[in-house]
Amino acid sequence: MSSLSFAVHDSTTMVRRNLLHARRYPALTLNVVLTPLIMLLLFVYVFGDVMSAGIGGGGANRAEYVAYITPGILMMTIGTTLVGTSVSVADDMTEGIMARFRTMAIHRGAVLIGHVAGSVLRSVISVTLVGAVAVAIGFRSKDATVVEWVAAFGLLVLVALAFTWMAIAVGMASPNGEAAGNNAVPLVILPFISSAFVPVDAMPGWFQPVAEYQPFTPAIETLRGLLLGGGIGHNGWLSVVWCVGLAVLGYYWSKSLFNRETR
Numbered sequence: 001m002s003s004l005s006f007a008v009h010d011s012t013t014m015v016r017r018n019l020l021h022a023r024r025y026p027a028l029t030l031n032v033v034l035t036p037l038i039m040l041l042l043f044v045y046v047f048g049d050v051m052s053a054g055i056g057g058g059g060a061n062r063a064e065y066v067a068y069i070t071p072g073i074l075m076m077t078i079g080t081t082l083v084g085t086s087v088s089v090a091d092d093m094t095e096g097i098m099a100r101f102r103t104m105a106i107h108r109g110a111v112l113i114g115h116v117a118g119s120v121l122r123s124v125i126s127v128t129l130v131g132a133v134a135v136a137i138g139f140r141s142k143d144a145t146v147v148e149w150v151a152a153f154g155l156l157v158l159v160a161l162a163f164t165w166m167a168i169a170v171g172m173a174s175p176n177g178e179a180a181g182n183n184a185v186p187l188v189i190l191p192f193i194s195s196a197f198v199p200v201d202a203m204p205g206w207f208q209p210v211a212e213y214q215p216f217t218p219a220i221e222t223l224r225g226l227l228l229g230g231g232i233g234h235n236g237w238l239s240v241v242w243c244v245g246l247a248v249l250g251y252y253w254s255k256s257l258f259n260r261e262t263r
Helices: 003-024 026-045 048-054 062-094 097-102 110-136 146-173 177-183 185-193 208-212 216-228 235-261
Strands: none
Touching: 003 110, 026 062, 026 110, 062 110, 062 146, 062 177, 062 185, 062 216, 110 146, 110 235, 146 177, 146 185, 146 216, 146 235, 177 185, 185 216, 216 235
């Protein structure tokens, strides 16, 4: 077996292992999907009429608010998977499984690749389910072309990949699973302080820089532009820069911690 085939085989095994872990803990898996679904239904049916006042000069209706909020909720769905990823990595690093792996003929990078691929796959599945519910309650894409749909899907995967690497690094840097869950909370909070629910211009002046200069706001605005037919302006390249930067940072941070722990 070639080195590449060996790496692919072991990585596939680790992905399957992580997905089996998710199946064995259905409460955590359901929480990943239920949290954004509850937020979607809450903000549409409970706060929708009030929140829509901050869109389009106060003239938006509930249907328009569904269209506005859905891209933000899809990004939020990615955020909800990050805590579970950090906890899973921390448990692997602290509960002795890594010592067992070191005694086996396993490709070194397969453990990390398994966590990354498993987390991104869970994010994609969760986003698909939440998107289906959004369509059921009235979300409609405005004249988005096939290319724009593909670009939107690619953006979601890129965001999931970037933040997954950060979540893995946070998990490795944590002393145990409980600490990893707490340390990953800032990654989950970021979508709440972005333009997911109202435009940045509708926020208090002192808070606007916080919402504007963070990775989720350009990603949400880019997704919104792709799905709703609006322009994406500079948000497109900003999203890519943020994602690539976070992915590279998370990768090298994770690799450094992994090499230190498995020497």
